Amino acid sequence: MARPAAVFFDVDFTLIHPGPRFQASGYHATCAAHGIEVDPARFDAAVAAAVPLLDPSDQRYHDDIFIRFTSRIIEGMGGEGTAVERAAREIYDDWAEHRHFFLYDDAPAALAELKAAGIRVGLISNSHRCLTTFAAHFAIDGLVTAGVSSFEHGYLKPHPKIFEAALDLLQVPATEAVMVGDSLAHDIAGARAAGMRAVLLARGGTRPSSVPDDVKVIHGLGRLLDAIG
Numbered sequence: 001m002a003r004p005a006a007v008f009f010d011v012d013f014t015l016i017h018p019g020p021r022f023q024a025s026g027y028h029a030t031c032a033a034h035g036i037e038v039d040p041a042r043f044d045a046a047v048a049a050a051v052p053l054l055d056p057s058d059q060r061y062h063d064d065i066f067i068r069f070t071s072r073i074i075e076g077m078g079g080e081g082t083a084v085e086r087a088a089r090e091i092y093d094d095w096a097e098h099r100h101f102f103l104y105d106d107a108p109a110a111l112a113e114l115k116a117a118g119i120r121v122g123l124i125s126n127s128h129r130c131l132t133t134f135a136a137h138f139a140i141d142g143l144v145t146a147g148v149s150s151f152e153h154g155y156l157k158p159h160p161k162i163f164e165a166a167l168d169l170l171q172v173p174a175t176e177a178v179m180v181g182d183s184l185a186h187d188i189a190g191a192r193a194a195g196m197r198a199v200l201l202a203r204g205g206t207r208p209s210s211v212p213d214d215v216k217v218i219h220g221l222g223r224l225l226d227a228i229g
Contacts, residue, residue, distance in 0.1 A: 003229050004197070006145075006172040007114055010157075010181030011125040014201055015107045016138070021100040024077075027091065031079055034087040038077035046076025054126075055185070059159040061126075061150040066092050096129045098137040110221035111143040117225060123147030124166045124179070126156050126186060145170055157183075158190025167194070178228050180221075184208060188215055199227050 009015055020026050024043035031038045050072035056065055070088035079087070094100055114121055121144050123131050131147030148166045150156045157163070167174055174195030181187025182201045191198040192212075200217045202208065207217045216227045 003117065004119060004172075004178045005176040006120040006122055006167075006170045006178075007224075007228060008122040008124050008163075008166055008170075008177060008179045008191075008196075010179075010183065010187045010201075011123055011129070011131075011134070011147075012101075012127060013182045013203075014104075014180060014187075015123075016101040016103050018095075019100050019102055021094055022091070027074065027077065030087050030091055031074060031077075034083040034090075036074065036079040036081060036083050036087055038074060038079045040077070042077045043073070046073045049076050056156070059156050061128075061154060061156050063092070063128075066095070066128075095127065098129065098134065103138045103140070104221070106221040108140055108143070110224050111140055113225050115143050120145045120170050120172070122166050122170050123149075124157060124162060124187075126150045157186040158193065160190065160194040163190055163194035163196065167196075180224065184210060188212075197228075199224070 024040035027043060028038055028040045050069050053065065053069045053072060067085065067088050070091050071084050074084050074088060111121055123144060125131060125147065127149055128151035131149050134147065135141050135144045146169045148162055148169060150162060153162050153165055155162045167177060178197045178199060179187055179191030180199045180201055184200060188198040188200050198215055200211055200215055202217050202219055205219050211217055218224060218227050
């Protein structure tokens with residue numbers, strides 16, 4: 001199979017991961033500042049219960065989606081009262097800040113390898129983080145050609161329009177592009193619906209049983225070039 005002309009990456013949990021600000025300790029600290037009592041031990045279960053809120057029926061980006069999601073996490077940790085939404089909005093606002101995130105160790109080398117092979121790199125993200133300053137902040141300047149965020153575009157992955165916008169930005173047809181991401185529902189299904197190939201990044205080390213047979217699964221970015229042909 002011929003190598004693609006472009007590879008697009010999901011951003012959160014694919015190239016970068018959140019620091020303590022968005023973990024149990026960070027939620028606990030923010031809630032305490034707003035006079036809300038929460039139990040950090042309930043964080044993981046609260047996140048899992050809130051995830052369905054991230055799939056609105058119209059697949060449009062709305063701030064309220066993510067504020068409701070964050071509020072539900074706080075409530076799942078035991079928080080209650082009128083201050084919950086204020087705390088959730090503060091956490092949501094901070095999600096846009098690069099400084100609260102860390103680049104995965106395997107990301108820079110993978111991006112550099114793609115560039116050396118003559119493959120353009122794009123970003124497609126369901127966030128409101130600035131993708132224009134992304135590369136400079138994480139010291140990967142020159143390795144990313146361009147990016148599209150759902151905040152700016154209007155549609156969330158898996159809607160095909162955001163994938164089409166990214167393809168247009170890099171001037172490549174869907175048949176010559178690959179999407180790499182950690183979400184079957186958002187990254188893989190969306191890319192395939194847009195006519196792109198897709199590679200699932202399963203950093204946990206296991207292949208989900210629901211992965212289509214023609215979707216390659218990798219457990220890190222170190223062997224990405226082999227996976228895309």
